[in-house]
Every structure is written in structure tokens, then in C-alpha cells.
Amino acid sequence: MRIQIVATGFYAPPKVETAEELGPKIGREPEWIKTRAGVAKRHIAEEPVERMAAQAVLRAMAGNGPPDLLLSAALTPRQAVPDTSVFIARELGWNGVPAYSIHATCLSFVVALRHAAAMITTGAHRRVAIVSAEVASLGRDYEQPESCALLGDGAGAAIVESTPTSKKSRLLAWVMRTYPEGAELTQIPGAGQHRHPARPGANPKDLMFTMNGPAVYKLARTHLGSLLDEAYTRAGLRGPQDIDLVIPHQASALGLASLRRLGLPEERVVNILADYGNCIAASMPMALAHAHQAGRISRGDRVLLLGTGAGLSMAAAILIW
Amino acid sequence: MRIQIVATGFYAPPKVETAEELGPKIGREPEWIKTRAGVAKRHIAEEPVERMAAQAVLRAMAGNGPPDLLLSAALTPRQAVPDTSVFIARELGWNGVPAYSIHATCLSFVVALRHAAAMITTGAHRRVAIVSAEVASLGRDYEQPESCALLGDGAGAAIVESTPTSKKSRLLAWVMRTYPEGAELTQIPGAGQHRHPARPGANPKDLMFTMNGPAVYKLARTHLGSLLDEAYTRAGLRGPQDIDLVIPHQASALGLASLRRLGLPEERVVNILADYGNCIAASMPMALAHAHQAGRISRGDRVLLLGTGAGLSMAAAILIW
Structure with missing residues (x-):
């Protein structure tokens, strides 16, 4: 399919938690966290998940106009209903842009990318924003050191468009x-x-x-x-x-x-x-x-x-x- | 797009609650429920949501083989992770069929239909099962008679395929x-x-x-x-x-x-x-x-x-x- 990712956006919340800080909470040495999980530090969200998502989208947009479809592709929601995409759209001040969520657990982004490609190719949309923002820290169980040592918070976004005829994407x-x-x-x-x-x-x-x-x-x-x-x-x-x-x-x-x-x-x-x-x-x-x-x-x-x-x-x- | 719905499936759980039964719980006359909400009775799930979904899919399949994509299009999940589609696939005994969820609140089915059409048209899949199963009764607030009088449980499914060249769908x-x-x-x-x-x-x-x-x-x-x-x-x-x-x-x-x-x-x-x-x-x-x-x-x-x-x-x- 003739689609391309024209821009990407990255957002990590300002608060950082190091292996040294996490260690005592889960009863493990910082070295264990760094080598076994492979995580020296992670970011911890103190802001709403939709604000993290909006930051990633804004960085990807880099001053360009809004897309004509917004996909939220994540599994830690703001709330059960409405789905998170609506709150991201509200945070961005968008009105009328269709917004919904794709939940394929950790694969939500790559499923949303395939979805965006199919929607663009079949003429439904010209410019799709996909954003995955997660507050994994909300579900950390300090009594499960293995998963707890792994998880972190953050957001990533991509803008997808069709490929101009002269390009190979x-x-x-x-x-x-x-x-x-x-x-x-x-x-x-x-x-x-x-x-x-x-x-x-x-x-x-x-x-x-x-x-x-x-x-x-x-x-x-x-x-x-x-x-x-x-x-x-x-x-x-x-x-x-x-x-x-x-x-x-x-x-x-x-x-x-x-x-x-x-x-x-x-x-x-x-x-x-x-x-x-x-x-x-x-x-x-x-x-x-x-x-x-x-x-x-x-x-x-x-x-x-x-x-x-x-x-x-x-x-x-x-x-x- | 040249796609058609080739089959549909309907499932309502066996337990029924009439306006007469609901009335006293929400402090409203049965007549108020029937005329204001327009709901004389609703079905109430006592079974897992993935079992309701599987029943609707099986009825739509009518003995035919499994699809090559399963979409869960609903908003009351079995649990947060994995998404409900995985449990529906497990209930159906499917192994290897890709499964994920689309959450567009009450519009999840129609968004999933557009998604199925785009995936079939762009060659990713040949036969897509979409199922929406909801346990709305789980979130009923008896102190909010208006919404409480409206909600019910059930499941609906559709099988989507491409249209044969001789047909107009x-x-x-x-x-x-x-x-x-x-x-x-x-x-x-x-x-x-x-x-x-x-x-x-x-x-x-x-x-x-x-x-x-x-x-x-x-x-x-x-x-x-x-x-x-x-x-x-x-x-x-x-x-x-x-x-x-x-x-x-x-x-x-x-x-x-x-x-x-x-x-x-x-x-x-x-x-x-x-x-x-x-x-x-x-x-x-x-x-x-x-x-x-x-x-x-x-x-x-x-x-x-x-x-x-x-x-x-x-x-x-x-x-x-």
C-alpha cells in the first residue's frame, strides 16, 4: 500500500524513577533491575494520559493542521466510556475529527498503522494521526518485581499519509x-x-x-x-x-x-x-x-x-x- | 467498496427483566419505563461476555469455517488486558486467527464494519467476523432511572466478505x-x-x-x-x-x-x-x-x-x- 509515515512524535513525562529509587520498593537490588529487566530508569506520569497523548501528537504535527482521523492505540484508558481518543481530541481542541480507539494490547500501534493504511488506501481519509499513550505505572504490583521492574510511562505518535506518486514509500x-x-x-x-x-x-x-x-x-x-x-x-x-x-x-x-x-x-x-x-x-x-x-x-x-x-x-x- | 455482509448472528441471554420487575428498583412505575424509555423488557447477562459473543458468532457462522480476522467491537470488556477479542477466540477454540478490539463506544460495530471493508479491500483478509457483546447491566445505577431504564445486555455478529464479481453488494x-x-x-x-x-x-x-x-x-x-x-x-x-x-x-x-x-x-x-x-x-x-x-x-x-x-x-x- 502506498502510504508513508510523514512525522513522528515522542513524549516522556518529566518525572523519572531510577533503578536505585525503585529497588527498595520491590525488594530487589538496582543491579538486578538494570541487568535482569534491562531498565536503568523509567518515566512516571503525573499528568492525565490524554495530555501525554496530545503532547506526542503536537510534536508530530510540528505546526501543521489537524488530521482527518485520530486513532488512540493503547490499553491503559483514561476511563471506560468514552474511549480515550475523545479526550485526546478535546485536549487538542479538535471538533468534528472522527476519533476512536484500537486495542490490540501491546500491538495496538502496529494494528492502528495497518488500519490507517487501509483507510487511506480506500479513500476514507487523507491524513491519520495515531497515538499510543500509556500509564503503565498505574498497574504496577510491587510484589511482582519482574513486571514492576519493566514498566514505564510515555507516549508516541505518528502521522500517516498517502505516498506521492514520485516516491517509493x-x-x-x-x-x-x-x-x-x-x-x-x-x-x-x-x-x-x-x-x-x-x-x-x-x-x-x-x-x-x-x-x-x-x-x-x-x-x-x-x-x-x-x-x-x-x-x-x-x-x-x-x-x-x-x-x-x-x-x-x-x-x-x-x-x-x-x-x-x-x-x-x-x-x-x-x-x-x-x-x-x-x-x-x-x-x-x-x-x-x-x-x-x-x-x-x-x-x-x-x-x-x-x-x-x-x-x-x-x-x-x-x-x- | 465491494464487500457484503454474508451472515448475521443474534444472541440474547436467557434471563429477562420486565419493566414490572425493574420499576421498584429504580422508583418508577412500569408504565413510565415502557413509555418514557420505550423498554418493556431487557435481557440480563449471567454468563461471561465472551460466551455471549461466541454464541452470536457461532450463529452467524452457521457451521461454516472460521474467518481470518476476529474483531470485538464493544465497550464493556471482560477485563482490561488482554482485550476481549482474545477471550472470544478462546471460547471459539480458534488458534492463530488475529483478534483485536475496536472501541468507538456505541459506534464500535459500524467502525469495525468500515475497518473490515478496508482490510478486505486492501487484501489483508478474506472473511472477517465482527462481534459486539455488551453487559450494560453491570454499570446500571439504580439512582439514575433514565439510563437504568434503557440498558440491556446482548450480542450481535456479522460476517463480512468481498462481493463476487456478479453481485452488486x-x-x-x-x-x-x-x-x-x-x-x-x-x-x-x-x-x-x-x-x-x-x-x-x-x-x-x-x-x-x-x-x-x-x-x-x-x-x-x-x-x-x-x-x-x-x-x-x-x-x-x-x-x-x-x-x-x-x-x-x-x-x-x-x-x-x-x-x-x-x-x-x-x-x-x-x-x-x-x-x-x-x-x-x-x-x-x-x-x-x-x-x-x-x-x-x-x-x-x-x-x-x-x-x-x-x-x-x-x-x-x-x-x-
Whole structure:
């Protein structure tokens, strides 16, 4: 599909929490947090999630006019109803721009990118803003050091448009799969009908992240290779050697390191985990914006967006930037 | 776009609550509930939301094989993470079918329909299942008789495919707009960062629906006419006289009656409000499946899907069935 990302936006809240500060709260040494989780520091939101999102969108817009579609692609909402997109639009002062949310857990951004591409290609919209803003810290359980050491807050945005006829930018391939055998491996089990927070005896722990990291890793490892093969085939590429840069979900140090075994060496993988942690659905657009603004992506580059999300789902998108 | 709805599915939970049963709980006469809200009875879920959804999907599939994309289009989730689609896929025993959620409040189904059309048209999928299952009763506030009298539970599903070359089925037009000035007119303010249910002194009321019906009605009335005009223009139709059947969101008796002023008379409007209430995002696919199964829709008919949703958002889709 003839679409391109014309701009990206990055926002991290001002408050920083270091491994040294977090350590005592979760009963772990700072060194353990830095090496095991791979997170030296993370940002912690003290502002509303829609304000973080609006900041990322404004930075991506860089003074240009509003898009004709706003997609919120995240999983920690402002509230249940209306969906977060409405509050982002309000924060931005937009009136009449259609706004809704896509929730594909940590893969929300890459699903929203495919959605934007399809909507532009079929003539519904010309300019789509996608934003993922997450307040992961809200669901940290200090008694689960593994996930707690990973999570951070932040927002990332991208503006998508059709590609002018003289340019080569494309979405070459997109593949996604969901394996519900992993449904309970990564969860916030409350905040819905199941274990509803207003029921008698509701447990506040049900509003916190719980994750079985080793089982997620194992299930992902079983399926990621064939998912990538399908993506390369659909894109008309030979394999990982044709990828210039990988924007992975910042799942964990182990998850990022394992990309090497898929033929994607460290120097071609964007890794912002040490400074920002795993910002769930915001991780991917934050990594993208970070790499973009650092000059690591040029027009014509083949960029792979790749990740896993609670479900267990996994997805890959390949762009000619 | 050359897409068609090839099948629909309807599911209402077995437990029924009549106006006579609800009356004493909300301090209103049954007659008030029947005439003011327009709801004689509604169904109340005692089963998990993903099981309701799976039932609607199975009825739509009617023994055919699974689709290659599953969309959950609703706003009362099973839990925060993973999104509800994963649990629906698990309930159906599917493995590998990509699954995610679209949350556009009461308009989730019509947005998902546009998404399915775009994904099929751009070659990502061949057969998409959309399902909206809602447990609105979970958020009923007996001290808010107006909204409490309206809400009900249920599920509706549709299977979308591309149109064979010999057939005329099309998605002719799709328009959506969001006016965030209405963000606080219909709300469940809890279950997210804002008024988080685990904060000290959390109010269980924050997990319930609150609605300013007259203000929603007024804001909708201001914008619906021009939205519809744009939809007719994009569809190449003259106006409401070219519409054979309207599938509206079952917002309220007043909302449904007001369609007459937009040139859409009662006999062409599907109204299941009296028997099922307002099942939020499930209302539209339930009304669609109900009309479809009652033989009210034939191939070639021009069908208008129309609704408002918390936001305030509004959307219209016009199909040649």
C-alpha cells in the first residue's frame, strides 16, 4: 500500500524513577533491575494520559493542521466510556475529527498503522494521526518485581499519509496472529465483567499487571519465526538481511536480545528499554520516534515493526520508509 | 467498496427483566419505563461476555469455517488486558486467527464494519467476523432511572466478505464525526487513570453509566442532518427517500422517533428497543441480525446504519445489501 509515515512524535513525562529509587520498593537490588529487566530508569506520569497523548501528537504535527482521523492505540484508558481518543481530541481542541480507539494490547500501534493504511488506501481519509499513550505505572504490583521492574510511562505518535506518486514509500507487508492459549500469561484481570472492581470483596490486585515472562517468551519463540517468514514473503524480501532497521516492542531485555537468533543483530534493532522501560503499546511508536529523530531512518529504508502482545498475539509490519 | 455482509448472528441471554420487575428498583412505575424509555423488557447477562459473543458468532457462522480476522467491537470488556477479542477466540477454540478490539463506544460495530471493508479491500483478509457483546447491566445505577431504564445486555455478529464479481453488494459510504464538547454527557468515568478504582476513597458509582440524555439529544440533533447529507452525497443517493431500511443504534425511544424528522419514517426503521433495550455497541448488530433473520433485508436493498455514541460521536454507513 502506498502510504508513508510523514512525522513522528515522542513524549516522556518529566518525572523519572531510577533503578536505585525503585529497588527498595520491590525488594530487589538496582543491579538486578538494570541487568535482569534491562531498565536503568523509567518515566512516571503525573499528568492525565490524554495530555501525554496530545503532547506526542503536537510534536508530530510540528505546526501543521489537524488530521482527518485520530486513532488512540493503547490499553491503559483514561476511563471506560468514552474511549480515550475523545479526550485526546478535546485536549487538542479538535471538533468534528472522527476519533476512536484500537486495542490490540501491546500491538495496538502496529494494528492502528495497518488500519490507517487501509483507510487511506480506500479513500476514507487523507491524513491519520495515531497515538499510543500509556500509564503503565498505574498497574504496577510491587510484589511482582519482574513486571514492576519493566514498566514505564510515555507516549508516541505518528502521522500517516498517502505516498506521492514520485516516491517509493510503502507498507509492504503486515501479518498478525493470536494464540489464546496465552490469554492468562499477561493480564490485568479486573476493570471489566470478570472480577469487576465494584463486586463485594474486590481485590485491588486485579487492577495490576501480572505476567508470566518465561511462558510468554516460550510461546513467542514457538511462533515468531514463521510469522517473520510470512512477512518477508509477502514483502517480497529474502529475509532479515533485507531489513535496515527493526522497531521492536520494548518487551524485555531478554525479548530484545532474542531477535539476534532471528537474524536481526543488535546494531539494527532500536532499543530504548534502558531509559524508558516497557511502555506497553506506547513502546513501539516511542522507539520509532526516537530512532526517527536520531536520524537512524532515511527514506527508502526497509523498516520492520515487530512485537508480541498479551493474548498472546504477535504482529509484524514491513515498511519502505 | 465491494464487500457484503454474508451472515448475521443474534444472541440474547436467557434471563429477562420486565419493566414490572425493574420499576421498584429504580422508583418508577412500569408504565413510565415502557413509555418514557420505550423498554418493556431487557435481557440480563449471567454468563461471561465472551460466551455471549461466541454464541452470536457461532450463529452467524452457521457451521461454516472460521474467518481470518476476529474483531470485538464493544465497550464493556471482560477485563482490561488482554482485550476481549482474545477471550472470544478462546471460547471459539480458534488458534492463530488475529483478534483485536475496536472501541468507538456505541459506534464500535459500524467502525469495525468500515475497518473490515478496508482490510478486505486492501487484501489483508478474506472473511472477517465482527462481534459486539455488551453487559450494560453491570454499570446500571439504580439512582439514575433514565439510563437504568434503557440498558440491556446482548450480542450481535456479522460476517463480512468481498462481493463476487456478479453481485452488486457494496459499502457505498461511511462518515463519522466526533465532538468532544460532549465528552462528559455519557460516561463511565472510572475503570481507567481518571478516578482509578484502586485509589483511596474510590466511588463505586464511577463504574456506572451516567448520561445527560437531553443534552446528548440536542447535540446529536445539531449535527446529524449534515452528517446524513454527506453520507447520501458520498453514496450517490438523492436522500432518505433512497434508503430501504435503517438500522439505528437503539439509543432511546426519543432518539428513534426523531429519525422521522430526518425523512426516515417508522416503517423503514428497525426498532427492537421495547424487547431488548439499549445494548450499547451491541444494539446495532442485534437490530441488523434481527431484521435480517425476520426477512426484512434483501440483496440489493439500500441499508443505512446510523448512530450516535459517547464522545459525542456520530456515524453513518450506507450499504447495498
